Amino acid sequence: MNPRRFLAFAALALATALPAAAQDLWLHVKVDEQGGENARVTVNLPISLVESMLPLIEGAKEIEDGRIVIDDTDVEIEDLRRVLASLTDSPDATFAEVETDDERIVFFKDGAYLRVETDASAEGTEIRARFPIAVLEALLSGPENQLDVAAALRALAAHGPGDLVTVRDHDATVRVWIDDLPEAGE
Amino acid sequence: MTRAARVVTALGLALLMAFVGTGVALAATVMASGVVTVDVRETGPGGRRVVVPVPAAILDLGLGVATLAIPAAELRQLRAEAAPFQPALAALARGIEECPDATLVEVVTDRESVRVVKRGSTLVVDVDAEDGQVRLALPARTLTRVARFLSA
Secondary structure, three states: OOHHHHHHHHHHHHHHHHHHHHHHOEEEEEEEEOOOOOOEEEEEEEHHHHHHHHHHOOOOOOEEOOEEEOOOOOOOHHHHHHHHHHHHHOOOOEEEEEEOOOOEEEEEEEOOEEEEEEOOOOOOOEEEEEEEHHHHHHHOOOOOOEEEHHHHHHHHHHHOOEEEEEEEEOOEEEEEEEEOOOOOOO | OOHHHHHHHHHHHHHHHHHHHHHHHHHHHHHHHOEEEEEEEEOOOOOOEEEEEEEHHHHHHHHHHHHHHOOHHHHHHHHHHHOOOHHHHHHHHHHHHHOOOEEEEEEEOOOOEEEEEEEOOEEEEEEEEOOEEEEEEEEHHHHHHHHHHHHO
């Protein structure tokens, strides 16, 4: 096959496959409560549907076209952009580690991810969070003091399947992840 | 067969075909547009059950009639108020319509449960509580039509 034709074919295949892949991805949230009313919450939503729901979030004046406006916050979005840019350019490393008598929090870069992990605290809470850097960049890509949630969702869809957040403590477990299955698997 | 009998038979057959044809056309319309169903059951002794099935085609017709029945100024105001949400509502309706079958939301506790399920072309909301059960089945296309009504 002519190399130019092959490249054109590959580009066309990629262009058609990417949106389809994004459309096929699902955002899952699963909360299991132990104790109380033993609530079990499961949310399975196509990412494209989540994106379309963003402007519908009722009463949130700060949300406009999927962008969240942040005012009167201690942290400026511009500062976060600078921090993220420096983290993105740096090699894998642990950036912060906070250790108290009953808790240890580690904040580190691991390839294309920023990760936050805590060891079980006195209350038994253990957190594992993994944020794709591309998604954080998209989130901070809004104009001025705005977070662009819609762009973050698109970046999340482009990033593909994987766990985002897991929280375990003595009375509940929470898991947030993305995959290509409509129903939440175990 | 006399000529009169032949004419009466022909008229009878024509009427029968008209009735059957109308029935088939009506059934096809109902099948194509789906049925909105509200099913309420009270639990406990003497609990009642109310089932209200409404062909979505009638709702569509209702939206069409509403366009004519609602005074133009009020319709304009309604659409103006809905305008900020209309694109999102249309996108949401389209998303639900195109979304594959799945349990979209499920909340289960020891005492009650709520499920929102996409099944075929229908969105089903099931609420199961101690004092009763409610099931709403809504053709996904109906949401799209409501969104379209608000934008027209």
